[in-house]
Amino acid sequence: MLIFNIKAMDLKSGLPFWLIKNGLTDDYLTLDTNIETEILIIGSGITGALTAHFLCDAGVKCVIVDKRMSSTGSTTASTAQLQYEIDTYLFDLIDKVGEVNAVKAYKKCLESIYTLEKIIKKLKIDGHFNWRSSLYIASNAAGFKDLEKEYEIRKKHKLPVTLLNQKQLKSKFNIDKKGALYNDCSAQIDTFKLCNEILDYHKKHSGLLVYSHTEIVKIENKKGYILAHTEKKNTIKAKKIVAAPGFESEKLLKEKVMQLNSTYVIVSKPMKEDEFWQEKCLIWETARPYIYIRTTEDNRIMVGGFDEPFQDPKRRDKLMEKKNEAIIKRFKKFFPDSKIEIDFYWCGTFGETKDGLPFIGEHKDHPNMYFALGYGGNGITFSVIAAEMIKDLYVGNPTDADLFAFDR
């Protein structure tokens, strides 16, 4: 029996832009009776919503519960850049997990962006999905050396990549740095909007049941089924449970599978069209801590980064003003003439694993459960991968299940 006795985590502070832009969505009811379903999904963030999508699409009856208002965990705090390149260089990942698996992981991330676009088209929703090019900029000479090495290995494995030298970067993007990796297969979304659109769609078309303010506090394995107990003393009987609790997985798992960090985001006032860089591409850099940059539908600049290697909300929140200054200062290293001014800012928790890869699938200590833990800077692409893999596991058609296994 699994009993959760750790207090809720404070996942974010400040004013996440997406919540203000979209406003509160129609909330769902709290569960106040005992119910039965085929699959119970814990967590209504982007991971839970996508998992529900794949399962509903395969004709599986699902219930989602969330202890918060739906989709208001890390999903509201995200800067939502979709990139196939993860925080760990491919050449480093090869050292950690071997060439075959490292390349597979990168290719799965690339594929996941196309998968997400297909889902959006199929459900006729929007999620403000936009394809974008992306620049991974060398912050200094050492960074450029790494990028050269990375370029060779990605090219060898036919991943989309172009190496720009200092002159090319300056002439095309007017950015004066040593060089960059460029690709045109990245995207940006509004994750909060997308998440709610997916939930609404399946609520209407697939009989998906969503309950908010419904916390799972205990899980029991019984003969032939699994029973989840809510804080309000109701039960949900299911064949399987999918745990998609975001960065609060330590309540569900006994072992520590990630390092929790704090990260900071600012959003500018709307800018004039001629104040943007070429292609409004996504930008990030080789320095650690780094910043990552995107634009929004209403012509704002969103910059995140300056991560701290701790989760303590009080310490995290105290640093917000200082981090805003640091982010703007670093942004101006790329765009010295920018008139960027801050309109919104917030900070949030995010987790990262040792190799930068997610944990997806079954866990030996938790029978009848699947875990969808997409950690790292690419959490959303990992959510897409996790959702599809879990559906495949459930319907008995698993592929590459070892890639993101707990015991990899």
Ligand SMILES: Cc1cc2nc3c(=O)[nH]c(=O)nc-3n(C[C@H](O)[C@H](O)[C@H](O)COP(=O)(O)OP(=O)(O)OC[C@H]3O[C@@H](n4cnc5c(N)ncnc54)[C@H](O)[C@@H]3O)c2cc1C
């Ligand atoms: C500032 C910031 C910037 C980011 N930028 C990017 C980016 O550019 N690109 C990218 O790909 N990723 C990014 N990420 C990561 C990405 O946002 C996350 O990986 C993703 O949103 C996680 O979604 P999730 O559904 O797994 O978690 P969440 O959105 O946190 O959802 C999990 C839900 O589970 C619920 N829950 C937990 N435990 C229980 C329980 N016991 N009972 C009931 N409900 C429970 C929670 O209330 C929560 O709502 C960023 C994250 C942050 C914080």
